[in-house]
Amino acid sequence: MRVTIIGAGYVGLTTGACLSELGHDVICVDIDKERIARLKAGVFPFREAGLDEIMIRNMACRRLRFSDHLASAVRGRDIVMVAVGTPKGVRGEADLAFVRQAAQSFAPFLSPRTVVTLKSTVAVGTAREVREIIAEERGALDFWVTSNPEFLREGSAVSDFLTPDRIVIGADDRDAGERLIKLYRPLLDRGVPLVETGTADAELIKYAANAFLALKIGFTNDVADLCEVTEGDINSVAKGIGLDPRIGTAFLKPGPGYGGSCFPKDTEAFAWIGRALNAPQPLIEALIARNDYRKRHIAERVLKEIAGISGAQVAVLGAAFKANTDDVRESAALQIVPALQKANVGVKMFDPWASGNAAPLLPSATWAEDPYDAAQGADLLLILTEWEMFRSLDPARLAEALRRPVVFDCRNLFDPEQMALYGFRYVSLGRANVPRERRWRSNPLPNNRQKAASPST
Ligand SMILES: NC(=O)c1ccc[n+]([C@@H]2O[C@H](COP(=O)([O-])OP(=O)(O)OC[C@H]3O[C@@H](n4cnc5c(N)ncnc54)[C@H](O)[C@@H]3O)[C@@H](O)[C@H]2O)c1
Known part of the structure; x- marks a missing residue:
């Protein structure tokens, strides 16, 4: 044709x-x-x-x-x-x-x-x-x-x-x-x-599909927060719920908040359609606010990790909104890096594909040749994009390059126990970041027996 x-x-x-x-x-x-x-x-x-x-x-x-x-x-x-x-x-x-x-x-x-x-x-x-x-x-x-x-x-x-x-x-x-x-x-x-x-249904299918996928991401991020305070592991929880075919395993990974050229604008457009046609979409409205908060909150958590260090430097790995693309539209880096810089933190970045697109949008950041170059002399290493090459970084070389051995990993690329062995303070999302044995011994969950008087559902 x-x-x-x-x-x-x-x-x-x-x-x-x-x-x-x-x-x-x-x-x-x-x-x-x-x-x-x-x-x-x-x-x-x-x-x-x-x-x-x-x-x-x-x-x-x-x-x-x-x-x-x-x-x-x-x-x-x-x-x-x-x-x-x-x-x-x-x-x-x-x-x-x-x-x-x-x-x-x-x-x-x-x-x-x-x-x-x-x-x-x-x-x-x-x-x-x-x-x-x-x-x-x-x-x-x-x-x-x-x-x-x-x-x-x-x-x-x-x-x-x-x-x-x-x-x-x-x-x-x-x-x-x-x-x-x-x-x-x-x-x-x-x-x-x-x-x-019909045409109207087809138009709606696209928005509803993206809104639902974004909801899965937002929900997983909230469950990950719960895992952190219960010394749990989001990977196990995601697997446990995702194997239910009604739920599915895709899009159940925590991260720094969804970005890209589609989810942010499509969720907003979907919510707008609901408002305009008087069929409100409160779940999506809440999701949009929550996703925005997610990115701000990650920046706050990073700043807390380096609080009190004058002239602090952060190495940021990943500018693309996800791996295998050079697209930086609405990427977490575009929100998180300026928040760090606003707090007078110096940022040196690396992305294997997206540096050319990100550099003009993040003019105060400096750019490194490779991940180790970015880490050199930094007080914290922040991983924002799940590039496969980051997963295979050598922790020993990273530890040597960093001024302080702190890794804040928004993509859960490393094993917390391994990172602890290398002497890192390793923060990842939705994982207790303590050895499993210790987790099992100290169960921080509220004692249900003490609450026996409360009504059961
Ligand atoms: N990028 C994705 O992953 C993706 C996935 C599914 C759907 N979509 C949707 O597809 C659409 C396009 O997205 P994209 O990412 O390809 O956008 P894009 O910005 O990469 O490309 C749009 C292109 O259209 C051109 N253009 C604009 N007006 C034009 C005109 N009057 N005549 C000829 N060319 C014109 C622009 O110059 C640009 O090259 C959007 O509605 C987007 O939501 C995108």
């Missing part, structure tokens, strides 16, 4: 590359002319495992092309897919300006019976609004607007796209839905489940 993708960002490029890999003829368009020029020259704007190979292969056989010439890229295509950004608006709503602007700009060039589909994460009712925008421009033109939300994750975007859990196709017209089914036929034939629904 002939597909044009409007917006060559994370989602647009991955989608374009993967659709060309499935055999479709794809043109990616972007208003950023420089980006298009670089793409044509084979310079890719971000790092994503496996994406370069697919792009190079499909560019070579011209199944994947890039253009900044909207008219020729949109005329005569079977599908025009919108993958532009939908950032957070001033009241938390999804700012649809890029979507509206894109629709206005390509509407004059749409051929009859084109299916427009919204890949961007958009508020309920946006497909219908886009239909109106195009209809205003083109009057009697026969076309459809559908919704096809994307669930890929940065860091595993290519495999997520090519082996998705499900494909959601939202169409208010049968023929339009059939066109999208044909687009995804190679994946559907491999047994990928299909959810066929």
